[in-house]
Each structure stands twice: as structure tokens, then as C-alpha cells.
Amino acid sequence: MMLSCELLIIGSEIIAGKIADTNSGFLAQKLFDMGIQLTRITIIGDKKEEIMVGLGEAISRSDLVLTAGGLGPTPDDNTTAIAAKIFNRRLILDESLLEQIEKHFAKIKKKMPEALTRQALVPQGAVLLENPVGMAPGLILKNGTKTIILLPGVPIELEKVFVSGVIPFLEGSYSLKPVMTKTIRTTNIAESEIFEKISRYFVRHKGVEVAYLPQHTGVDIRIWTDKDKKLLVACEKEIVSRLKLYVYGFNTTNIEEVVGQILRKKKLTIATAESCTAGLVADRITDVPGSSEYFIGGVVAYSNEIKKLVCGVKQETLNKFGAVGKETVLEMAKGIKEHYKTDIGLSISGIAGPSGGTPKKPVGLVYFGIAMKRSANFEERIFSGNRRMIKEKAAMAAIDLLRITLESGV
Amino acid sequence: MMLSCELLIIGSEIIAGKIADTNSGFLAQKLFDMGIQLTRITIIGDKKEEIMVGLGEAISRSDLVLTAGGLGPTPDDNTTAIAAKIFNRRLILDESLLEQIEKHFAKIKKKMPEALTRQALVPQGAVLLENPVGMAPGLILKNGTKTIILLPGVPIELEKVFVSGVIPFLEGSYSLKPVMTKTIRTTNIAESEIFEKISRYFVRHKGVEVAYLPQHTGVDIRIWTDKDKKLLVACEKEIVSRLKLYVYGFNTTNIEEVVGQILRKKKLTIATAESCTAGLVADRITDVPGSSEYFIGGVVAYSNEIKKLVCGVKQETLNKFGAVGKETVLEMAKGIKEHYKTDIGLSISGIAGPSGGTPKKPVGLVYFGIAMKRSANFEERIFSGNRRMIKEKAAMAAIDLLRITLESGV
Numbered sequence: 001m002m003l004s005c006e007l008l009i010i011g012s013e014i015i016a017g018k019i020a021d022t023n024s025g026f027l028a029q030k031l032f033d034m035g036i037q038l039t040r041i042t043i044i045g046d047k048k049e050e051i052m053v054g055l056g057e058a059i060s061r062s063d064l065v066l067t068a069g070g071l072g073p074t075p076d077d078n079t080t081a082i083a084a085k086i087f088n089r090r091l092i093l094d095e096s097l098l099e100q101i102e103k104h105f106a107k108i109k110k111k112m113p114e115a116l117t118r119q120a121l122v123p124q125g126a127v128l129l130e131n132p133v134g135m136a137p138g139l140i141l142k143n144g145t146k147t148i149i150l151l152p153g154v155p156i157e158l159e160k161v162f163v164s165g166v167i168p169f170l171e172g173s174y175s176l177k178p179v180m181t182k183t184i185r186t187t188n189i190a191e192s193e194i195f196e197k198i199s200r201y202f203v204r205h206k207g208v209e210v211a212y213l214p215q216h217t218g219v220d221i222r223i224w225t226d227k228d229k230k231l232l233v234a235c236e237k238e239i240v241s242r243l244k245l246y247v248y249g250f251n252t253t254n255i256e257e258v259v260g261q262i263l264r265k266k267k268l269t270i271a272t273a274e275s276c277t278a279g280l281v282a283d284r285i286t287d288v289p290g291s292s293e294y295f296i297g298g299v300v301a302y303s304n305e306i307k308k309l310v311c312g313v314k315q316e317t318l319n320k321f322g323a324v325g326k327e328t329v330l331e332m333a334k335g336i337k338e339h340y341k342t343d344i345g346l347s348i349s350g351i352a353g354p355s356g357g358t359p360k361k362p363v364g365l366v367y368f369g370i371a372m373k374r375s376a377n378f379e380e381r382i383f384s385g386n387r388r389m390i391k392e393k394a395a396m397a398a399i400d401l402l403r404i405t406l407e408s409g410v
Numbered sequence: 411m412m413l414s415c416e417l418l419i420i421g422s423e424i425i426a427g428k429i430a431d432t433n434s435g436f437l438a439q440k441l442f443d444m445g446i447q448l449t450r451i452t453i454i455g456d457k458k459e460e461i462m463v464g465l466g467e468a469i470s471r472s473d474l475v476l477t478a479g480g481l482g483p484t485p486d487d488n489t490t491a492i493a494a495k496i497f498n499r500r501l502i503l504d505e506s507l508l509e510q511i512e513k514h515f516a517k518i519k520k521k522m523p524e525a526l527t528r529q530a531l532v533p534q535g536a537v538l539l540e541n542p543v544g545m546a547p548g549l550i551l552k553n554g555t556k557t558i559i560l561l562p563g564v565p566i567e568l569e570k571v572f573v574s575g576v577i578p579f580l581e582g583s584y585s586l587k588p589v590m591t592k593t594i595r596t597t598n599i600a601e602s603e604i605f606e607k608i609s610r611y612f613v614r615h616k617g618v619e620v621a622y623l624p625q626h627t628g629v630d631i632r633i634w635t636d637k638d639k640k641l642l643v644a645c646e647k648e649i650v651s652r653l654k655l656y657v658y659g660f661n662t663t664n665i666e667e668v669v670g671q672i673l674r675k676k677k678l679t680i681a682t683a684e685s686c687t688a689g690l691v692a693d694r695i696t697d698v699p700g701s702s703e704y705f706i707g708g709v710v711a712y713s714n715e716i717k718k719l720v721c722g723v724k725q726e727t728l729n730k731f732g733a734v735g736k737e738t739v740l741e742m743a744k745g746i747k748e749h750y751k752t753d754i755g756l757s758i759s760g761i762a763g764p765s766g767g768t769p770k771k772p773v774g775l776v777y778f779g780i781a782m783k784r785s786a787n788f789e790e791r792i793f794s795g796n797r798r799m800i801k802e803k804a805a806m807a808a809i810d811l812l813r814i815t816l817e818s819g820v
Contacts, residue, residue, distance in 0.1 A: 015448040017439025018632065020620040024453070029427025038425040039460070043434070050449070135783040192483050192523040193448075199484075212484060213423055214564065222428065248536035272689075272710070278696035279682075279689025282710040286688035289764050289797055297716035299709050300682070306707035306750060310720070340716060354699050382518055385543050385697055389566065 003174050004062040006035050008054050009151060010069035010079055012045040023068040023151075023158050030162065033227065035176040036064075046070050051082045059086060059146055066166070069153030071136040073119045079150055082141065084123035087143040091121040097128065101135060129165030133157050139163050147173075177226050182236050182250060187218030187400050189246040194219055197242045201235070208235045216389050217396035218248075245404055255399050256284045256291075262406045263294040263344075270402070271340035273300035273332040274310045275323065275349035276366060280395040296342050301332065301349075311335030311347070324349050324361055326378045329369030337371045345371040348398045352390045366394045368401050377405065411583050414472040415446050418464050420479035420489055421563060422455040432565050433478040440572060444637070446474075456480050461492045469496060469556055475592055476576070479563030481546035483529045489560055490499050490549065494533035501531040507538065511545055539575030539778040543567050548575050557583070590642050592660060594649055597628035599656040604629055607652045611645070618645045624772070626799050627806040628658075641658040663807050666694045666701075672816045673704040673754075681707035681750035683742040684720045685733065685759035686776060690805040706752050711742065711759075721745035721757070734759050734771055736788045739779030747781045754783040759810045762800045764776050776804045778811050787815065 007027055013019045024041045030040060031311055035119060039062065044054045051070060058065045070079030084091050098120035105112040119136060124129065129138030134157040139150040151158045170176065186194065191214045198221075202210050207227045213220040221239060225232050240247050249258045272282050282298040285291055299310045304323055305312040312335035313328055321327045329347045337345030350366025357363035368379040379401055383393040417437055420709050423429045434451045441448060454464040460481065468475045480489030508530035529546060532538065538746065539548030544567040549560040558575055561568045580586065596604065601624045607630075608770040612620050617637045623630040631649060635642050650657050651691055659668045673680060679759035682692045682705075692708040707718045714733055717723040723738055731737045738758045747755030760776025767773035778789040789811050793803040 013621070014436055015435070016442045018442075019623070020435045023423075025427055025430045027427070028425055032426045032428075039455065040464070041425055043451035043453075047447070054450075078545055091816055186482055188731075190520075190523070192525050195484050195525060197522050213429060213484070214482070215568070222423070222684055257691075274689070277693070278705075279684070279692035279708060279710065280690035282712075283687070283693055283801070286710075286712065286762075287798055287801070292712055295688075295712055297710050297712045297720070298689060299720070300689065300696075300707050302692075302696065302702055302705055302707040309750075310709075312709075331660070340719075382513070384518065385566070386468075391541065391693070392695070 003063040003064060005031065006037055006040040006042070006058050006062045007038060008058050008065055008067045009041065009043040010046050010051060010054075010067060011043070011346050012047075016041050022155050023153065026155070026159060026306060027066060027068070027162065028401070030167070031381070032179065034167070034170060035178045036170070036174075037179070040282055046076050046078065047140075048078050048082065048349060051078055052085075053147070055082055056086055064143055064147045065151070066149045066151060067087035068151045068158055071139075071150060071152050073113070073115045073118075073135075074337050080358075081123070083139070083141055083148050083150055087123065087141055087146075087148070088142070089123040089125060092124050093117075094120050094122045094128070097122065098139065102192050104135060110177050116209065123346050127169075129161050129169075131157055131161050132164070137161070140169060172388055175228065179224050179226050180229055180232050181222065181224035182232060183252070184221040184223070184236060184239055184243075184247055185218060185249045185253070185255075186221065186243055186246045187248055187396055189219065189243065189256065191219050192244075194221065201242075205231070205235065207231050216385060219393055245407070248400065248403055254287070255396065255403060256288050259399055259403050259406060260291055260294065262289040262403070266406070268343040268406075269294050270344040270346060271336045271342040273307075273336035273345065274298060274300050275302060275307070275332075275345040275347075276352045277348045277350075277391050277395045277398065278302060280391055281346065281348060281398045284395055284399060296340050299336060307332060310339060312339065322361070324351055324365060324367055324368075327365055327381065329367040330376055330378055331369075333369035344374060344402070345369075346398060348394055350390070350394055352387045352394075354387060364390050364392070366397070368398050370401055370405050372405065377401075387407070392404060413446060413474060413586075414776060415441065415448055415474040415535065416450040416452070416472045416560065417448060417466050418468050418475055418477045419451065420456050420461055420464075420477060421453070422457070422486075424453050425455055425576055433561075433563065433568050436565070436569060437476060437478070440731070440805070442588055443591050443634075444577070444580060445588045446580070446584075454687050456486050456488065458488050462495070465489075465492055465558070466496055469558060473555055474557050474559070476561060478561045478568055481529075481549075481560060483523070483525045485547075490528040490531070490533065493551055493558050493560055497533065497551055497556075497558070499533040499551070501533060501609070502534050503571055504528075504530050504532045504538070507532065507547065514545060522815050529719070539571050539579075540573070541567050541571050545572050547571070550579060577620055587636060589636050590639055591632065591634035592642060592646050593662070594631040594633070594646060594653075594657055595628060595659045595663070595665075596653060596656045596726075597629065597658055597665065597806055599629065599653065601629050602655075604631065604653065606650050611648050611652075615641070615645065617641050617803055626795060627802055628715070655817070658810065661711060664694075664697070665806065665813060666698050669695070669728045669813050669816060670698040670701055670704065672813070676816070678754055678816075679704050679706050679752040680754040680756060681706050681746045681752040683746035683755065683757040684708060684763045685712060685718075685742075687758045687760075687801050687805045687808065688712060691756065691758060691808045694805055694809060706750050711748060717742060722749065732771070732778055734775060736763055736777055736779075736790065739777040739787055739788055740781070741779075743779035743781035744786060753783060754812070754814055755779075757806060758804055760804055762797045762804075774800055776800070776807070778808050780811055780815050782815065787811075
């Protein structure tokens with residue numbers, strides 16, 4: 001039978017939106033990789049009744065509940081006492097824990113506040129998990145087939161206790177089957193189009209699950225199975241063969257890493273000439289360590305003057321076709337390539353909005369140019385969204401145009 | 411009686427730890443400011459049964475439930491149908507919504523996938539909330555005193571729909587006592603320093619609460635009260651007077667908006683010359699609509715060749731002081747100002763890492779130069795973190811140097 005597991009995050013500050021909960025993301029990911037799929041994450045305040053209800057519900061639904069927070073010394077910290085109550089245990093003073101706390105205060109030469117004695121009270125039969133960076137240890141409390149694991153709420157403490165104490169406990173207590181997973185990253189294709197192209201595959205082939213993660217610069221397709229590695233590989237192949245060039249990479253690889261690898265392999269250099277993306281393409285390309293090997297530099301040609309000055313765009317081109325047009329981006333791409341003496345010139349000009357659009361050239365219209373050794377090409381796209389989104393989509397499309405040009409071997 | 415409200419976040423990817431949930435933090439904060447204190451946040455997967463149970467429980471506990479996610483066109487997207495079922499409503503085709511979706515596809519010149527028809531099915535009696543940046547509108551579904559508000563899961567869409575649709579609805583439907591709140595935004599000062607400077611104030615003055623929100627580019631200080639507006643204003647004044655120039659703005663105002671306002675007011679133009687930030691400063695400056703009024707253009711001078719070619723940095727300067735140094739950034743700033751004929755030149759050169767550091771010039775070392783009409787200045791900073799964090803911190807510091815220079819009236 002599958003182990004059912006959920007998280008209970010305790011923190012009034014979180015449900016008031018004052019601090020972000022990062023613990024649940026950390027725990028969810030670590031548990032998933034170990035083969036434990038959460039069914040639920042609940043975030044509640046730190047009032048006694050809330051914790052009592054929240055923890056009571058969670059442990060009645062699930063075999064294993066991990067909590068974060070409410071282990072400190074103040075009267076707000078009630079998680080331990082409530083966990084003890086739910087499993088019908090008494091709280092007893094743990095002498096060695098008290099000694100540790102006293103030692104800590106001796107070390108930092110401060111007097112131990114009386115309230116801290118409270119922190120050495122642990123439920124009878126609990127296993128203590130050492131906290132190397134804080135005062136509150138983790139606790140494991142078992143009752144028949146049910147287990148509650150109490151963790152401190154400070155992220156760094158939670159992470160340390162989880163890695164050193166919880167992982168060994170879980171691996172020793174349950175027979176876990178780590179999940180095999182792969183992420184297939186796409187751009188320039190909508191979630192619904194992907195769905196149309198690949199969904200039938202999943203109807204036929206049981207055993208691999210799929211999820212779509214749409215972001216505004218592309219859709220990640222995640223497939224996973226706990227059955228057979230071969231199944232996953234076959235599924236990945238099938239998806240890639242159906243989506244072809246829309247697929248730019250796998251797992252956590254970014255598109256800028258993909259183009260970086262190709263540029264490095266082909267020993268090609270590149271320069272950018274950006275108008276509406278205003279440096280974002282260069283910024284992304286240079287997020288890759290070592291990108292200075294192939295990225296020589298760029299220009300943010302925001303005004304027409306700079307388009308002429310740095311990229312050698314002709315005044316007559318601007319007069320005739322405007323700053324946003326096929327001819328202009330081609331001249332920009334060729335111009336920057338020549339001026340910066342690179343193998344490739346990549347250019348972007350468009351209307352990021354919110355104003356500046358016309359019926360013929362609406363907000364979101366972006367032209368891309370790419371100049372290679374012996375050829376040049378352009379692309380016209382139209383994007384929706386606000387100014388920032390249009391910039392991000394356009395930057396992604398520019399790098400994708402570069403990728404496709406490089407991959408098609410021009 | 412107090413309104414009880416909770417959130418239901420739907421996303422298998424979140425409970426599998428594959429993507430972070432930012433929606434609950436956004437909603438918790440906004441609702442808190444309006445005077446609605448959440449009692450619970452639940453995050454569940456997107457299977458039908460899970461949503462049915464999660465939403466059913468939530469709406470039986472609370473007057474108001476907001477959901478995020480599961481409104482898309484794929485069979486994974488079940489939230490709307492389940493909300494309809496819980497309130498015993500039929501799904502009906504909303505013709506105007508279908509028309510909107512069709513129009514969207516006509517605009518981007520793509521064929522509408524058949525699956526999208528599903529997205530125009532809405533529960534009978536639901537109020538639609540326009541989604542200006544995506545295809546799935548928000549929905550309000552009332553049943554007696556109980557209300558479910560369905561929001562799209564893509565953060566930018568959720569935020570837009572919340573601000574334009576949900577806030578007016580909540581304000582019109584419930585008698586809320588908003589918490590008065592103000593965010594004071596700082597940079598270039600650590601949380602602990604801020605705490606030392608201002609914490610005593612909060613010990614003396616009851617009635618205003620404070621929270622510190624550290625990000626790697628700065629710390630936001632959030633103060634709030636449900637008592638007296640005057641208290642809040644006095645507190646804000648006190649904080650600003652203690653932190654002085656570290657404060658760059660308030661509430662959601664970004665530093666690029668602050669400098670944009672000053673540049674526009676003073677009718678000054680600017681150009682950037684970036685090495686390690688590689689376009690990120692220009693990207694941020696141009697995130698402000700209308701920034702083309704004062705931002706003329708920039709150069710990403712990644713290689714030394716481009717530093718010489720475009721910014722007129724002398725070979726001997728590079729030989730003597732290297733690419734990362736006071737003299738180089740001053741020549742870059744002056745050079746780009748002259749070359750692009752602007753009032754201000756802003757330059758950045760540093761070591762973003764992970765490699766390229768030396769004992770004398772370690773990873774994270776960044777120089778900034780600013781050239782004005784009659785003066786030029788530089789700054790040396792050292793940042794910690796990975797490559798991306800160093801780029802972001804350096805871009806923030808560059809724009810902050812610009813702000814302080816402009817505010818000190820040079």
C-alpha cells in the first residue's frame with residue numbers, strides 16, 4: 001500500500017502574508033525525489049486550537065505528517081504539546097536536552113532564560129533529531145502505523161534536521177521507490193497545442209504520468225513513473241518526435257545554456273542589437289557561466305539615433321519601414337555583426353507597450369533578425385501581455401530563433 | 411461576525427515540489443491589507459477527487475474560499491466543474507467568453523484548438539472576472555452566505571484578476587476594516603542594521619506593527635495598524651528620518667520608477683555601459699513605460715574590444731588597471747555619455763563568477779561609474795551569492811547610485 005503523507009506548516013506570519021513559506025517547497029521536493037508523494041500541504045496559524053484541529057485532521061487522513069514551526073520557547077509554540085496530546089503521551093523533561101541548551105548559553109556567555117526549560121519537554125517515547133544550527137531539535141513520534149515528525153520552522157534549521165535526521169529515518173522505516181522523472185521543455189507552442197499533439201499517447205500507454213507547466217515563455221512537460229525506466233525513455237522519445245523543434249531542452253536546462261553549448265561547440269561568436277527587449281537577451285545569454293567565450297557584446301539601440309549610429313541602420317530604412325519592421329531588424333543584425341566582428345548578429349525590435357501601438361503595428365508586435373556568415377533571416381511575432389511579459393516573451397523568442405538557426409546547421 | 415476566509419491552491423506540481431507557490435503569499439498579503447485574515451491555506455493536487463474533497467471541506471468551514479489553479483483547457487483543469495457541482499449548478503457555454511477566446515486566436519493568427527471550447531463553460535449564475543493577460547477568466551460563485559472565487563493559477567494572471575475583479579467585489583460585498591499599511595523600501599543596508607536603527611521606536615510606540623522582508627536586492631519594511639492613520643504616518647516619518655538615503659521608495663514603487671520620475675522631471679537623458687550586468691540595468695530601466703523619453707540606449711561591453719570600441723576605454727587603462735577597476739568604469743561612463751550624446755553615462759564592470767576571481771579581485775567585486783555634465787564618480791562594492799544574484803545585486807546598486815546622484819542634485 002502506498003504511504004500517505006502530508007505537511008502541516010504552522011505560522012501566523014505566513015497566513016497573514018508577511019513572510020513567505022519556503023519550507024513546504026523544500027520538503028515537497030525532497031520527499032517527491034525519495035518516492036513520497038504528498039497529498040496535501042496545509043498552512044495554519046499558531047493558535048492552539050488551530051494546531052489541534054489541523055494536526056488531528058492530518059494524522060487521521062495520512063500515515064505520515066511532517067510539521068514545520070511552533071517548536072520554540074515562547075507561549076506561541078505549542079506544536080510539541082499538541083502532538084503529545086493527540087498520541088496520548090505525557091511530556092517529560094529530557095535531561096540531556098536541557099543540558100545541551102544550558103551548554104549553549106554557557107558557550108555564548110549568556111544566562112539561560114527560564115522559559116527555555118520548556119523547550120526540553122518532549123513527548124514520552126519521542127525520538128530526538130539533532131538540530132546543529134538551533135535550539136529546537138526535531139522530534140519523531142510514532143503511534144502504531146501513524147507517525148508525526150516535528151520540525152523547526154526556521155528554514156535553515158528545518159533543512160539541516162531534515163537532511164541529517166529525517167531522511168535516514170524515512171529510508172529506514174518505509175520501503176520507498178524513488179520516482180523516475182523527466183522534464184521536456186518547449187517554447188513557441190501553446191499548452192493546448194501540445195495537448196492535442198501528445199495526449200493520445202498517454203491514453204494508450206499506461207504507467208507514465210504527465211503534467212503541463214505553462215509559463216509565459218514556454219510550457220514544460222513533466223513525465224514520471226515509478227515503474228520502468230524504459231517506459232519513461234520511450235515516452236520521452238515519443239513526445240520529442242511529435243513536438244520536434246518546439247523542444248529546446250530537458251530537466252532544468254535553460255535555453256541560454258542550450259545555445260551556449262552549440263555556440264561553444266561550433267566556435268561561433270555572437271553580438272546582440274536590442275530595441276524593445278533592451279538588454280534582456282544579453283542578460284539571459286550571459287547568465288551562463290563562461291558565456292564570455294562566445295558572447296562579445298551587445299547594444300541596446302533604444303532610440304533611432306543609436307540604431308543608426310551603432311548598427312548602421314539607414315535613415316531611409318527607418319523612414320520607409322519604421323523602427324519595427326523586417327528591413328530594420330535585418331540591418332540591425334547585419335550591422336552589429338559587422339561592427340562587433342562576430343559570426344552572428346541577433347536583433348530585436350518591437351512595441352512593448354503599453355502605448356506606442358497603431359492598428360498596423362499593435363502593441364506586442366516584435367521583429368527578430370539574425371545574420372550569419374552567409375545568410376540572414378527574420379521573424380515576425382506578436383505577443384500578448386503587459387510590458388514586462390512582452391519583453392520576456394520576445395527575449396525568449398529571440399534566443400529560440402538563434403537556437404533553431406544553429407540547430408538547423410546554417 | 412468576522413468573515414472567515416481560506417485559500418485552496420490547486421497544483422500537483424506544487425505538492426511535488428516542482429514549482430513554488432507564490433500565489434498564496436500574494437493573496438494572503440492583499441487580503442490581510444483589506445482586513446481579511448485567512449484562517450487556512452490548503453495546497454492540493456489537481457486530481458478531481460482531491461479538489462472535490464478540498465473545496466468541499468473549505469467551503470463548509472468558511473464563508474469565503476479563494477482558489478488558484480485548475481482553470482485551464484486540459485482535462486487536468488477541473489476546478490470550475492467541481493465548484494459548480496458543490497453549489498449544484500449546471501455548466502453552460504458562455505458565448506461571449508468563447509468569442510473572446512476565438513478573437514485572441516484570430517489576433518495571434520493561430521487556429522483555436524478544439525479543447526479550448528471547454529474553457530468557455532461556466533457555472534450557471536457565475537460572475538466572470540476579466541483576465542487581461544490570459545485566457546481563463548476568474549469566476550465568482552455565490553450560494554447563500556457562501557462564496558467561492560476561482561482564480562487562474564498563473565501568478566501574473568491571478569494578480570491582475572485579483573486587483574481588477576476580486577478587490578472591488580470584496581469591498582462591495584463585505585464591510586471590511588482595512589488594515590492601514592505602508593511598505594518602506596530600502597537597499598544597500600542589511601536587515602540587522604535596520605533593526606538596530608529602528609527597533610526601539612516600536613518598543614516605545616504601541617499600536618503599529620512591523621515586519622522585515624529581506625530580498626537579496628534590499629529589505630522592505632512593512633508597518634501596519636488597524637487603529638489610527640496618524641500613528642502610521644508618524645511611524646513612517648520616524649523610519650525614513652532614521653534610514654535617510656537608504657530608503658528609495660514606498661509600497662510597490664520600484665527603484666527604476668523612482669529614477670525615471672527624477673530623470674523626466676529634470677529632463678535628463680541617460681545611456682548605460684554594462685559589462686558584468688550585461689544588459690540587466692538597461693532592461694530594468696526600460697521596464698518603466700515611457701522610459702524611451704530619457705533612456706537613449708546602452709552597450710553591453712562584455713569583451714575588452716567592445717569596451718574600447720564603443721566606450722573609448724584606453725588600452726593602457728585596461729593594461730594597467732584591468733577591466734574591473736575604478737579607472738575603467740569612469741572611462742566607460744564618460745565614453746558612453748559622449749558617444750551616445752546623453753546627459754548621464756552609467757557604467758558597471760565586475761566579476762559575476764563563478765570563475766574569474768583572484769585574491770585581489772574576488773568574485774562579487776563590482777565597480778560602478780557615473781558621468782554627469784560636470785562631474786564623474788565611482789563606487790566599489792562587493793556582493794555575495796551566485797552568478798545571477800551578483801548580477802541582480804549589481805544592477806540594483808547601479809540604479810541606486812544613479813538615484814542617489816540624482817537626489818543629491820548633482
